[in-house]
Amino acid sequence: MASKVNIFWFRRDLRLDDNVGFYKALHGKYPVLPLFIFDENILNELPEDDGRVTFIFDELQKMRDQLQEFSSSLAMYHGSPKDIFKEIISKFNVQNVITNHDYEPYAKDRDIEISELLQRKDIGFYTFKDQVIFEKDEIVKDDGNPYVVYTPYMKKWKATFNEDKHLKIYYTSQVMNNLLQHTRLPNLSLHAIGFKRSKIEVPAYDVTPTTLQEYEKNRNFPAQEGTSRLGPHLRFGTISLRKIIKKAISEKNETFWQELIWREFFMQILWHFPKTVDNAFRKKYDRIPWRKDKTDFKKWKEGKTGYALVDAGMRQLNLTGYMHNRVRMVAASFLCKHLLIDWRWGEAYFAEKLLDYELSSNIGNWQWAAGSGVDAAPYFRIFNPTTQLEKFDKNQTYVKEWIQDYGTNSYPDKMVDHKKARERALETYKKAIN
Secondary structure: OOOEEEEEEEOOOOOOOOOHHHHHHHOOOOOEEEEEEEEHHHHOOOOOOOHHHHHHHHHHHHHHHHHHOOOOOOEEEEEOHHHHHHHHHHHOEEEEEEEEOOOOHHHHHHHHHHHHHHHHOOOEEEEEOOOOOOOOOOOEOOOOOEOOOHHHHHHHHHHHOOHHHHOOOOOOHHHHHHEOOOOOOOOOOOHHHOOOOOOOOOOOOOOOHHHHHOHHHHOOOOOOOOOOOOHHHHHHOOOOHHHHHHHHHHOOOHHHHHHHHHHHHHHHHHHHOHHHHOOOOOHHHHHOOOOOOHHHHHHHHHOOOOOHHHHHHHHHHHHHOOOOHHHHHHHHHHHHHHOOOOHHHHHHHHHHHOOOOOHHHHHHHHHHHHOOOOOOOOOOOOOOHHHHHHHHOOOOHHHHHHOOOOOOOOOOOOOOOHHHHHHHHHHHHHHHHO
């Protein structure tokens, strides 16, 4: 009989150090077999040159190289998790599967399915909190109900937070000798999983003291490198959230810290209200008669609305997989309010394009822009893309960087008049929700 092993299943935590579940696995009774599954249920929805898949693949190869320094490796499989686990169980004498929590609706269903499969084989299934400080119902009102407004949630989050307790670093370097001594575990190529290398690259994150100190001053101006570019790294766990919060605290940067709390706010909203994936949080907003205008939607997607800040953002997104956060708000508001196109269409397009796509934040922010979500902007708050440009890109540096035909005859005229579009939105919303 093959010797007994525990499996650590990497998912949204692509790092070896300060990884709670991996740390717990390495402190277990049996050697640890590291595993990653390219889940066909997720991959089948993506274009073959998706930048996120290239990023994940490259990070896994780096991890594999690091693990081989400890005479171990990383087993990589492609398929449905249930089928993969059946295959692994037939090849290894698996005692326990250890992983970190994932909170999205698909992930929750998948984990229940895997747990039930393992249970039938008398194999333990243990999951740990790693990608957030507080999860599920850890931060709720005194009556046990979830917060649906950010500010009181944030205050309770901070009041509950204890630096020593919640920012413990889980160092794994001392226990790497507990890995399975096996350097020839299954590997894969991008081609083998049906993908090719993307031209779009995930930028390195920038959380230097300068970034943090100047974050408040620079973060709203898209022409400046004032943001951290942390999104994809938090999304896929290539960096530890605990280490990032330690940095924010050491630099006493409340604004940056509170942006990280927004992420957890939206995660717990999705946990408590999974129906918000497809339905307005405020139910009456599902009565809005959205215009199903595919031609207008195409112009928005291609950055051909005639509103420079919107167009620059959409062109940046299409070319790089990234859009500045201030511009995201303006572009989203423009789609929902100026064009009266369903926020779900925009959410799906961002999901396809954004390197830092996070289901809970994307839904939360799109519903915020549409006025239908938690803590949302009131429906009558409609960004004026022209004044937003004057305020946040006064010299048009950002716009000129991303719109090659800006100021030429080939740049499109404004597809709607701001004043008329605003009046139409106000009238439509008012009639639908009152």
